[in-house]
Amino acid sequence: MTALVLVEHDGGALKDATLPAVTAATKLGGDVHLLVAGEGVGAVAEAAAKIAGVAKVLVADGAPYVHQLPEAVAPLVVGLMGDFDAFVAPATSRGKNVAPRVAALLDVMQLSEILSVEGPDSFTRPIYAGNAIATVQSTDAKKVITVRGTAFEKAATEGGSAEIAAVAAGEEAATARFVSAEVSKSERPELTGAKIVVSGGRALQNGENFSSLIEPLADKLGAAVGASRAAVDAGYVPNDYQVGQTGKIVAPEVYIAIGISGAIQHLAGMKDSKVIVAINKDEDAPIFQVADVGLVGDLFKVVPELTEKL
Known part of the structure; x- marks a missing residue:
């Protein structure tokens, strides 16, 4: 089964989200080709060609793809699918934007956020906010798949020597335009x-407390900063900090949850972390059910002390 994988990039560099998608595609059992769509993306294509397990890199370099609008990228993918059995995209904001359009244009169902490949047409995926895992089978001739990055190992970024080939750029998106x-x-x-x-x-x-308590601790640990949906909805931090089913899915080596009760939708985004540390004054908070290390206490006292001792 030959697979076409959408490369996630920022115009100048390939993003790590591409690598688990490549690993998932290799498990389909056939050749893996990558698609780089953008403008001035030669460096991205060269980096993609070095990924282990990739047979070919297709490059659509042109003005219609400068902002990678899904309304332009999806028709490009559909035009290439005559040579492929599956289209695979990372389950990122961009992948989730492109894949449904591809599925609709191909008139097939989408297999969303797969966790494993059980066979050429069988996969597992989370349901009920990750509280259950479903095994699904697709009878469609063409598969459209998004991959949960935390479920697959990252493909090696060195060792590959894939051929790079240009594909003709399509037209500008007719139904959308980039504003800012x-x-x-x-x-x-x-x-x-x-x-x-x-x-x-x-x-x-x-937000002031968030900045004064969470950020210094993150800086001491060299960590990224996340937030629950409740904190984002309350305006403490921007949307791109949100961890959860409706935010970003993470699986770090250490996840420290401070003042987070542990709603199901938040747990769905971080419960695959290797070590979970929870700080909460409510000893009955659901977060303690998944935590490896739990500390019951007032975060306004505990967090400054922890930051000071690091």
Whole structure:
């Protein structure tokens, strides 16, 4: 089964989210080709060609893809699918934006956020906010798949020597146009790829407390900063900090949850972390049911002391 994998990139560098998707695609049992869509993406294509297990890199370099609008990328993918049995995308914001459009244009169902490949047409995926795992089988001739990055090992970024081939660029998206992008920049590690994540919840009460308590601790640990949906909805931090079923899925080596009760939708985004540390004054908080280390106490006293001792 030959698979086409959508490469996640920022225009200048390949993102790690691509690597688990490549691993998942290799488990389908056939050749793996990558698709790089953008403008001036030669460096991304070269990096993609070095990924182990990749046979070929297709590059669509042109103005229609400069902002990677899904309305432009999806028709490009569909035009290439005559040569492929499966389209695989990381379950990122971009992947989740492109894949459903591809599935609709191909008139097939989408297999969302798979956790494993059981066979050429059988997969597992989470349901009920990750509280159950379903095994699903697709009878569609063409598979459209998104991959939960925390469920697969990252493919090696060296060792490959894939052929790079250009594909013709399509037309500008007719139904959408790029207006602007507000991208937060931070010197901290990216949330989905960090080894340590420090997250805060609604118990922090306001954005000032979040900044003064969570961020210094994260900086001491070299960690990324996350938040619960309640903290984001309350306006303490921006949306891109959100961890959970409706936010980002993370699986760091250490996840520190501060003032987070442990709602199901939040647990769905972080329960695969290797070590979970919870700090909460409510000893009956659900977060303690999944925590490896739990500390019952007032976060306004505990967190400054912890930060000071590090």
